Amino acid sequence: MTTEQLLTLVVGLGAFLLLGDLFIGILNGTYSISRVARYAVEGTLYGLIIGLAGIGLSMTYSILNFANFAHGDYVTSGAFFGWGVTYLVAGWGTANFGHLVLVGPQRGVGGSQLEITITSTPVAIMAGLLVAGVGTALFVYLIDRIAYKPMRGSGGIPLLITSIGVAFALRYLIVFVYSNRTRGTTSGDLPSLDLLLVDGWVSVDAHDATLIIAAIALMLGVHLMLQRTKLGKAMRAMSDNRDLALVTGIPTEQIIRWTWMIGGGLAGSAGYLMVLWTGTIDWQFGWLLLLLIFAAVILGGIGSIYGAIFGGLTIGISMHLSMVWLPGGDFTTITAFLIMILVLMIKPAGLFGGKTTA
Amino acid sequence: MSDTEIGSQSDTVQPEGQQNDVELKVDGLVKRFGGITAVDSASFEVESGSMTGLIGPNGAGKSTTFHCITGIHRPDGGSVRFQGNDITGIRPYQCADYGLVRTFQIAREMANMTVLENLMLPAKQQSGEQLWRSVMPFARRDVIEEERELLERVWDILEFFEIEHIAEEKAGNLSGGQRKLLEMARALMIEPEMLLLDEPFAGVNPTLEHKLLDHIHELREEGYTFLIVEHDMDLIMENCERVIVMHQGSVLAEGNPETITSNEQVIEAYLGGDV
Amino acid sequence: MSTNATDTRVRLETLWEHDAVKILAIFGVIYLTYALIGLALGYSLDGIVNTLRRMTYLIAVYGMVTLALNLHWGYTGIFNIGIAGFMAVGLYVTMMLAKPTDPAGAAQYAGLGLPMPVAIVGGVVAAGLAGLIVAIPALRLRADYFAITTIAFAEIVRLGITSGALQEFSLFGIELGTGGGRGLIGNYGDPMNVIFELEVFSSFVDLTNSLFGFGPRQARALAYSMVLVIVLTGIYWLIQRTSRSPFGRVLKAIREDEEAAQSLGKNTNHFKIKVFVLGCALMGLAGILWRFRRTGVTPEAFRPHVTFYIWIALIIGGAGSNTGSVLGSGLFVAILFEGPQYFRRLVEQVITFGDAPNTFAGSVAPILSGNTAPFVRYTFEEFQTLQFVLMGVALVFLMHRRPEGLLGHREETAAAIPLIRRSNDDSTAGRGGDSS
Numbered sequence A: 001m002t003t004e005q006l007l008t009l010v011v012g013l014g015a016f017l018l019l020g021d022l023f024i025g026i027l028n029g030t031y032s033i034s035r036v037a038r039y040a041v042e043g044t045l046y047g048l049i050i051g052l053a054g055i056g057l058s059m060t061y062s063i064l065n066f067a068n069f070a071h072g073d074y075v076t077s078g079a080f081f082g083w084g085v086t087y088l089v090a091g092w093g094t095a096n097f098g099h100l101v102l103v104g105p106q107r108g109v110g111g112s113q114l115e116i117t118i119t120s121t122p123v124a125i126m127a128g129l130l131v132a133g134v135g136t137a138l139f140v141y142l143i144d145r146i147a148y149k150p151m152r153g154s155g156g157i158p159l160l161i162t163s164i165g166v167a168f169a170l171r172y173l174i175v176f177v178y179s180n181r182t183r184g185t186t187s188g189d190l191p192s193l194d195l196l197l198v199d200g201w202v203s204v205d206a207h208d209a210t211l212i213i214a215a216i217a218l219m220l221g222v223h224l225m226l227q228r229t230k231l232g233k234a235m236r237a238m239s240d241n242r243d244l245a246l247v248t249g250i251p252t253e254q255i256i257r258w259t260w261m262i263g264g265g266l267a268g269s270a271g272y273l274m275v276l277w278t279g280t281i282d283w284q285f286g287w288l289l290l291l292l293i294f295a296a297v298i299l300g301g302i303g304s305i306y307g308a309i310f311g312g313l314t315i316g317i318s319m320h321l322s323m324v325w326l327p328g329g330d331f332t333t334i335t336a337f338l339i340m341i342l343v344l345m346i347k348p349a350g351l352f353g354g355k356t357t358a
Numbered sequence B: 001m002s003d004t005e006i007g008s009q010s011d012t013v014q015p016e017g018q019q020n021d022v023e024l025k026v027d028g029l030v031k032r033f034g035g036i037t038a039v040d041s042a043s044f045e046v047e048s049g050s051m052t053g054l055i056g057p058n059g060a061g062k063s064t065t066f067h068c069i070t071g072i073h074r075p076d077g078g079s080v081r082f083q084g085n086d087i088t089g090i091r092p093y094q095c096a097d098y099g100l101v102r103t104f105q106i107a108r109e110m111a112n113m114t115v116l117e118n119l120m121l122p123a124k125q126q127s128g129e130q131l132w133r134s135v136m137p138f139a140r141r142d143v144i145e146e147e148r149e150l151l152e153r154v155w156d157i158l159e160f161f162e163i164e165h166i167a168e169e170k171a172g173n174l175s176g177g178q179r180k181l182l183e184m185a186r187a188l189m190i191e192p193e194m195l196l197l198d199e200p201f202a203g204v205n206p207t208l209e210h211k212l213l214d215h216i217h218e219l220r221e222e223g224y225t226f227l228i229v230e231h232d233m234d235l236i237m238e239n240c241e242r243v244i245v246m247h248q249g250s251v252l253a254e255g256n257p258e259t260i261t262s263n264e265q266v267i268e269a270y271l272g273g274d275v
Numbered sequence C: 001m002s003t004n005a006t007d008t009r010v011r012l013e014t015l016w017e018h019d020a021v022k023i024l025a026i027f028g029v030i031y032l033t034y035a036l037i038g039l040a041l042g043y044s045l046d047g048i049v050n051t052l053r054r055m056t057y058l059i060a061v062y063g064m065v066t067l068a069l070n071l072h073w074g075y076t077g078i079f080n081i082g083i084a085g086f087m088a089v090g091l092y093v094t095m096m097l098a099k100p101t102d103p104a105g106a107a108q109y110a111g112l113g114l115p116m117p118v119a120i121v122g123g124v125v126a127a128g129l130a131g132l133i134v135a136i137p138a139l140r141l142r143a144d145y146f147a148i149t150t151i152a153f154a155e156i157v158r159l160g161i162t163s164g165a166l167q168e169f170s171l172f173g174i175e176l177g178t179g180g181g182r183g184l185i186g187n188y189g190d191p192m193n194v195i196f197e198l199e200v201f202s203s204f205v206d207l208t209n210s211l212f213g214f215g216p217r218q219a220r221a222l223a224y225s226m227v228l229v230i231v232l233t234g235i236y237w238l239i240q241r242t243s244r245s246p247f248g249r250v251l252k253a254i255r256e257d258e259e260a261a262q263s264l265g266k267n268t269n270h271f272k273i274k275v276f277v278l279g280c281a282l283m284g285l286a287g288i289l290w291r292f293r294r295t296g297v298t299p300e301a302f303r304p305h306v307t308f309y310i311w312i313a314l315i316i317g318g319a320g321s322n323t324g325s326v327l328g329s330g331l332f333v334a335i336l337f338e339g340p341q342y343f344r345r346l347v348e349q350v351i352t353f354g355d356a357p358n359t360f361a362g363s364v365a366p367i368l369s370g371n372t373a374p375f376v377r378y379t380f381e382e383f384q385t386l387q388f389v390l391m392g393v394a395l396v397f398l399m400h401r402r403p404e405g406l407l408g409h410r411e412e413t414a415a416a417i418p419l420i421r422r423s424n425d426d427s428t429a430g431r432g433g434d435s436s
């Protein structure tokens, strides 16, 4: 038996024991079923964000062949772009332009004063989400032109190192422009759907629902794009085999550009939705999300968008469910990282590995 | 653990080894890559002290066979025995320890190391490869002494291949032919008993090819065993006393050059191939 | 006269070939520049010397870590971006070992109360062990996967230290604690007391007092920096020896082509594990020396930033060169780490800025009407932020324009002896005339 098989067995056994414990615990009342359900719901929502952001990372990882450490900061950038527009639309006239477009860098009018929610300001949020996607797509394309295009021929490692520099510069540029203040972006009054589950409530509010709908719509869009369009087919071909892509007649450079833009657009949208969901925005939330996104992408298998989505959900749900055993939330991130490291040990190609972008 | 195994195995092999010393015995070797079966139960033997050619059209599985023998790839089936020891699926470094060393089809020189460094690398039993010996002042004295002796050997081998003039060059700056020479010289630094050469003449100009062949013959007289993969059928026929023909992963024919050249299957495989 | 000039040029160039000369020249320029900056800022002598002392301290610590990283990446091609984690393990373990057993007063958590030298050894060993734990399963991974594993490890360490669960714990019945997010107080005596309590040290204090007007505190700080330089020299020596040896030769071969090295009979995993553990232990040591004299430490100190700094330093100097690593940390500290702040002070010396607008928008809006002053003011106000932007841009720029850095031409000999021609070189003339 190889080490990998042994590890797989141990991990499988561990997962089985944990799930068994969870099941029995719920049955005999050790674990509150509504609490577990709440963790599952929160985990799913978090997982959708990670998965959505992960699609882009996965695509650039397989097509450009390098791990882009700036991806997390694309998420942050998108959130700021989008929320600037949301503030503008929702608060036109209530405060000056600069304050609104910079998402309230100083104290003053903010999300709660503007009463931003999906129900009270739906147009502002739609416009914000759109700008988050499109704006980040263009921004990411610009970054590619400046930082990565000159190094197209280099291997994955020099590009990775470069992307660490890009990440750093970008993150502090965000601080320079938007300030390092953490601020609330939404108002708390939200309609929500509350379910009584045996021993407590599980609720899904309007922003949770928005996140679910938007994320699934975007994922579906990418799926259709990859399956139906000529560009999508060329992208899949290229991630499988660069030479083959040339045969399809679409120039490599053009595919690379679209890969960046689609990946960036999804990252920006994910960032926007994350802020809508949590109700706060700060300059480094995307960076803190980055390793979780990597975990999702590696878990799912680099290059597979379904893998990224699956990985995101698995990571999100495991993180929240870990609180059943490790209360307090100090260990959620550690849990995610450990899962990633275990996957790398056992099955570095990921669960959907080998099968690329299809 | 391996000691007893080696002992018992060489005992069982001894009887047949007496009439006909088998240096390397490959039996039913299988290697698959996804859907492709690159090596499909290939079996052959190489006699001690012989110069054996392994030919076959492109994609026949020759390089993959080398990879499986030397532990770069783990075979999916079959066995490999070297001097009576079962070496199936061993690690590459263990293979070299047994005295079985290979070169690569595309030379894999250490590009950013000089020729001298490349040649000093493979020597066995370098006490300086233990970190503490290289660092501690007293032990390092011995290491330095060893390095001096090793450098002498390296100069000898450079002289043998007549490439002293490139000694201080970075290996990455060498020509294709020089790289091939370097690879072979480097393999010899291990003081192996058998050499597996994967297309040693590819990309080598005719003059150098001649020299290289002379060197191989010279080494062979010193007792080395050679298994050489080569595309050029004539070259193999002229220089090897035994020839193994691979086609689509299996051994198509095995024998002396005369029988091989008259073998119809071989001719067909080659005409159907790319020669 | 022109021959004289070329003569001196040639002589200077040959001189430049020596690593020691390079180091002295570049550090000479750095120190001189900073002394002049100190003068320009109107510092008194002790202020200037203190500035240089601080530089020395930073360069020495970053230099140690950069050398360790060079051993990993420059020599062996092991892609470690979890440096901060190994430094954290070293420092935290040392502090927990050295803290007194009695958690009285503000001292928060108990430690083992071991003598500082023992605690340092403990910290270094722990960092090495952490390296071993990462290396054994992960070293066979692809370089980028390995990198992700190391940074995940570093974050696990940092988050673990921060977590409330380890804030105070007991191990085999012994009370210990990481202090959680609030940090850990170093309530042991000055770790340098072994030196400070020596007889000669008092004359050192007197000397610095008469030379620079230093008080005892400053004298101690100076001595501390000097000790760090000595340790840096020791590590340089150690890694230089390691790389110039048969062991180092195998490391280089692994960097160039691991599979080929295996085929040449080298058990590369063995070498990789050893060198990874050694590098991590040195990172742990640097982490200890970096902050064990402070009143306390928080996990914030070990954010991935630190790792990023070290990588910039390595790339400036040139991966694969030990001299480059030291020079790289010197230039990193002088130009990117300390430089911008001094630049700002210098500018402010000349120009007095009024109140800066408090948002970016407030600084940009006047530009539309042709007034750039608010933007300049805002920029200076936010200089610290821009400094980080500058570091990121510097890394990108280096990767574009000079990925081999100053000295990363990978020309350092990997042998224990100089690889010179044999003395009886003319014997070659007899064989193949084409060879010379």
Ligand SMILES: Nc1ncnc2c1ncn2[C@@H]1O[C@H](COP(=O)(O)OP(=O)(O)O)[C@@H](O)[C@H]1O
Pocket (backbone or CB within 6 Å): B033, B036, B037, B038, B056, B057, B058, B059, B060, B061, B062, B063, B064, B065
């Ligand atoms: N690493 C690999 N992955 C997938 N297929 C491979 C790999 N190596 C070799 N092959 C396939 O195995 C077959 C045999 O290849 P090879 O052994 O290189 O042939 P030869 O050396 O005889 O030209 C070829 O079809 C080749 O494409």
Ligand SMILES: [Mg+2]
Pocket (backbone or CB within 6 Å): B062, B063, B064, B105
């Ligand atoms: Mg071949």
